[in-house]
Structures are given as C-alpha cells and as structure tokens.
Amino acid sequence: MTVTENNQKDDTMSIDIKVLTLNVWGIPGISKNREARIEAIANQLITGPEEYDFVFLQEVWSRADYYFLATKVNKVLPFAHYFINGFIGSGVCIFSRSPITEVHFHKFTLNGFPHKLQHGDWWGGKGVAVCRSTRHGIPFTIATTHLHAEYNKKNDEYVHHRVVQAFETSQLIRFCQRNGDVLILAGDFNCTPTDFAYRMIKFYGNLIDTYTDSPVKTPGSSGETNETPANSFTSVKTLKENPSGNRIDYIFYHASASHKVKTKVCDQPWPNRVPQQDFSFSDHEPVRAILTVTPVKEDDSTETVTEVQAQTDALLESSAVCEQGLKKVAVSRKLYLFLAILLTILELVYLAVLSLDLSPGLRIALGILSLVAMAALMYFLLMGTVFYHMEYNGVKSTKLALKCHLEILTKKNAQIEERKRSLSFIK
Structure with a gap:
C-alpha cells in the first residue's frame, strides 16, 4: 500500500518496505554480456513497476560498473555505498532511497586461497557489508554478504571456510540487533536451506x-x-544433474523492540x-521481498526452547x-x-x-629445472608455513x-526449562 508522509507519522500505521537482492555476475572479461x-x-x-527502498547487489567486481549503476539509478535510489576491500574489491554494494548514515565492513577471516586463481574468492576480499538508514521514521540496519562458492559438491575443499564465514556473519548480525533497528540481511549465501551455513545464519x-x-x-x-532451467546462462549439463536449480540467494529480517x-x-x-535480448539479467535470479513493518508498544519477544x-x-x-577442517588443514600443511623438504634435497x-x-x-x-624447482619450493614453503597456518588459526578461533x-546456550536452555517447571508448579 502507499503511505503518505502524514500517515507515516501515525505510529499505528503499517508501511511496506520493498527490497531486492541480486548477484549481477559482473566479472570483467569473463562474465558474458556483462556491460x-x-x-x-x-x-x-x-x-x-517497483520502487525499491533498498537494493543489495553482489559481484559488482568493476568499479566502473558500480559508478555507472549509481549514476543511472540516482533519481530513484540516490544513496549508495560500494564496499572496497581486498585486491579487486568485495563486489558488494547497497543502494537506498533514504540517506545512509553509517557504514561498516567486516572482512572474513578465511576466504579461499590466493593461488586458486580460477576461483578468485581470496582476491575479492569478501565479508559482510553493513549500513544504517532511516526510512519513514523507522531505523534500519541493512546488510549484504557473499559467502565462498561451492565449486565441487562431491569434494568441497572450502566447507570449513564457509563455517567461519557463516559464524562471523551470524555474530555480526547478533551484535547489530542490539541497536534496536529493524534488520535486513540479503545476498548470495552460496548454500541451500539444507546446508549447515544456512542454519547457522538463520537460527543463530x-x-x-x-x-x-x-x-x-x-x-x-x-x-x-x-542454475535455474529458465536462465539463459544455465548449461545443459548442469540441468541434467540438477533440473530445478538451487535456492542460494536470500532476504532475511529481524524485527525490533x-x-x-x-x-x-x-x-x-x-x-x-x-x-x-536472448540472455538473462544474470546467472542468478533477483529476489524481491515486500515487508510490512508495524509499530508495537512493547517488546513481547522471548526465545523458546525450540529456538x-x-x-x-x-x-x-x-x-x-x-x-x-582442522584435520584436513593439518594434513595439507604436512604435505x-x-x-x-623434498625439493630442498633435490636442489x-x-x-x-x-x-x-x-x-x-x-x-x-x-638450470631451468632448478629455477622451476626453486619457484615451487617458495610456493610450498608459503603454503606450509603461512597460508595454511592462517587457515588453521581461523578455523581454530571459530571452533x-x-x-x-554452546556453553551459553546450554545454560539458557536450562533456565527456560526451569521457568517452565516453575510456572507449571504455580498453576
């Protein structure tokens, strides 16, 4: 519904907030039909037909693409922030109809490896991008993220990286919830609803x-x-393996007091x-959510045993x-x-x-073989002493x-059960 400024001042009125998220697949030189x-x-x-209040985009890897978008949509989404991080940038940006008053970016502790050039996640410096804005007099915390991709479903070498990323995302979101804003988190989470990363972010x-x-x-x-069947960029091979595609892009919310x-x-x-044209907007589908936000006089939210x-x-x-993940990292370091050591002996x-x-x-x-061996030796030493050590510390810290x-939740569960028993006894 449409709400006028006068109606918005009436704290009994509900308003609709329209949100869109899209991974634009904007890799210069690689993504088809990018421009x-x-x-x-x-x-x-x-x-x-929609006038969005907030738009979240991922994989905007070119700053020129971001500036083009920001200039083009300025009349409808005049406020925007591009989160520059890593070597080529985080790829995420947020557009808003109302002024953005605060910004923060948390870079993930683990995000792939620099030598995996074919994947490129490490070079992007992914993380969680957070903004604050006030729309229709309601304070909002708006956030977007892009978790590490799953390149091999049968042998996912980055599974423990996504654990760290999902946990760090949920931690930051929990901190943001304390400021009393309505919170919206959207983006490409690279996990389906059956994955642990989804449950971590949603439930925790x-x-x-x-x-x-x-x-x-x-x-x-x-x-x-x-990888949906209607998308022009979905390959025939992919459709044979998974005819329906995957739900990996989400819009989440958390109400306020x-x-x-x-x-x-x-x-x-x-x-x-x-x-x-004969091609889709991206290799991902855009997701829209219309959220009805209604004022309440008091916070009656309590966590249940189920939650x-x-x-x-x-x-x-x-x-x-x-x-x-720790066991896998330890084996890789030793390898x-x-x-x-073997190359040192050969030298x-x-x-x-x-x-x-x-x-x-x-x-x-x-001499040529020696130069190649020396280069490989430096690579193996860096991996065995620096990068895998950093990976081990990142996973260990998260664990x-x-x-x-978990200790806090165990105590909380016991307290809830005790309250239930007390109430039952009183009745």
Missing part, C-alpha cells in the same frame, strides 16, 4: 527467511535462484530475459565441520612441508651435480568461539 546486462539491470531498477542469527515467511511466492517455483515485521511477498519479479535448540544444533554441526643434489663435467646443453636444462556460545 549490456549491467545497463539492463539499471534500467529495470529505474523503469520497473535469529533471522526470518522471507521466502518461508511469505504467503505469496513465484508461481511454479520453489524459490530456486541459481518497537516494530514487528511480516513478509507480504517474496518472489522473483523480473522477466527471464533482458527485454529484446534455542535450533541454535544449538546449528552450532554443534558447525563445530563438527570445524573439527574436520606441503614434505614437498618443500642440494643439483648443486652437487654442477661440479661434474656436463655438456652446455645439459647444464642449461638443469573456540562456537564452544563458548
């Missing part, structure tokens, strides 16, 4: 998934947002193809993943150090061979934090 799609996304935000982050909360959804869909929130609609409002148990289960599962053998009477051609060939939070 045309970025322009089409901007046009859709300007001329589409005390968040509501707008898709499951919504009475209105996209017809004929179960909310899938990536002064305002309750309910999802009116959560759907995918844009057409499958860019107008007058605490869901949080506990999410933490326990994540702790188990961390334990497996790289062993390879470094010593090479130096000994140089004292022999060798032909010029053989000396050149051995210790999980243990602390």
